[in-house]
Amino acid sequence: MNQLQPKATRALITGGAGFIGSHLAEHLLDQGQEVHVVDDLSTGSIENLDSLRGHPGFGHTIADVREEPLLAELVDRADVVYHLAAAVGVKLIVENPVRTIETNIGCTEVLLRLANKKRKKVIIASTSEVYGKNDAVPFLEDHDLVMGPTSKARWSYACSKAIDEFLALAYHKARGLPVVVARLFNTVGPRQTGRYGMVLPTFALQALQGKPITVYGDGTQSRCFSYVSEVVTALAALAQCEAAVGQVVNVGSQQEISIAALAGLVKEVTGSNSKIVLVPYDQAYEEGFEDMQRRVPEVSKLKGLVGFSPQMGIREIVESVVAYYRER
Ligand code: UDP
Numbered sequence: 001m002n003q004l005q006p007k008a009t010r011a012l013i014t015g016g017a018g019f020i021g022s023h024l025a026e027h028l029l030d031q032g033q034e035v036h037v038v039d040d041l042s043t044g045s046i047e048n049l050d051s052l053r054g055h056p057g058f059g060h061t062i063a064d065v066r067e068e069p070l071l072a073e074l075v076d077r078a079d080v081v082y083h084l085a086a087a088v089g090v091k092l093i094v095e096n097p098v099r100t101i102e103t104n105i106g107c108t109e110v111l112l113r114l115a116n117k118k119r120k121k122v123i124i125a126s127t128s129e130v131y132g133k134n135d136a137v138p139f140l141e142d143h144d145l146v147m148g149p150t151s152k153a154r155w156s157y158a159c160s161k162a163i164d165e166f167l168a169l170a171y172h173k174a175r176g177l178p179v180v181v182a183r184l185f186n187t188v189g190p191r192q193t194g195r196y197g198m199v200l201p202t203f204a205l206q207a208l209q210g211k212p213i214t215v216y217g218d219g220t221q222s223r224c225f226s227y228v229s230e231v232v233t234a235l236a237a238l239a240q241c242e243a244a245v246g247q248v249v250n251v252g253s254q255q256e257i258s259i260a261a262l263a264g265l266v267k268e269v270t271g272s273n274s275k276i277v278l279v280p281y282d283q284a285y286e287e288g289f290e291d292m293q294r295r296v297p298e299v300s301k302l303k304g305l306v307g308f309s310p311q312m313g314i315r316e317i318v319e320s321v322v323a324y325y326r327e328r
Helices: 019-030 068-077 090-095 097-117 154-175 199-208 228-239 259-270 300-306 314-327
Strands: 010-014 034-039 058-062 080-083 121-127 179-184 213-216 222-224 248-251 256-258 276-279
Touching: 010 019, 010 068, 019 034, 019 228, 034 068, 068 097, 080 097, 080 228, 090 097, 090 154, 097 121, 097 154, 121 154, 121 228, 154 179, 179 228, 199 213, 199 259, 199 314, 213 259, 222 259, 228 248, 228 300, 248 300, 256 259, 259 276, 259 314
Parallel strands: 010 034, 010 080, 034 058, 080 121, 121 179, 179 248, 213 276
Antiparallel strands: 222 256
């Protein structure tokens, strides 16, 4: 007898050739979903899709998300859209503020308008950067966002992502569009590049190449790093969670480590002879650069909604990233 198979969910991932997007694509395909990636390769890489090509449920289009007719067609064909296309990386943002603002706001605007026309669920990848200089850790989703002045380019990233959040929540409230806003904390793992300033791939490469490990500021600033596989599992789970619709949800780990200690750990795991050097922020980024001292998420909302939060320990994470760079 011919049994009707349940139809696979069709996911569209904007920015799917990026570090997180490509891991998400892999995860969704493993779950039996169909996946289409759209990416302009501005910071993503076609190599990130290598392992997915040839998979029967996978397709990709190289294009800017702001190409409306094309995006309209891709949104039409999808059941759920994961919106990850954005300018990312503090170094890139400080160096290219116009691109940051235009990309982050423009892409989300187009995407939400098109998704709303066809009533498609949208998962918006936002960032812990929106908490800005708030020092009341751990950060709860309804805590205040504390931004620095507009004269400091760094804050354009947080503000542009905050506008994306406002717009997504407005579509939900005013038009009933199903949206989930996921605020991603520092996410790391294989395929992340240090080209846009991210700390762990930068340290791993410096250590493996015997170059100085560059700790910015005095190294007492801290972050909580979560492993990309766990983060994309959380994103996929949020997409399937009815109670998450209309919500802002932190996605991250609560294990905090100072950047100086991270440098030490990378040195230990690689067995490198590299020196750890302190580089003043002004030199690393720009005159008057402002960093966040601590960034720790409250994750009870995520746990309540999907039953888990990223847990992988920092040593295991560093070992995995180092192994990835060693292979290359
Ligand atoms: N950082 C560093 N050395 C580097 C790159 C980054 O000390 O080569 C620091 C950076 O100033 C910040 C932390 O590491 O305090 C995390 O930086 P990243 O850009 O990875 O993420 P952020 O949390 O700033 O978004």
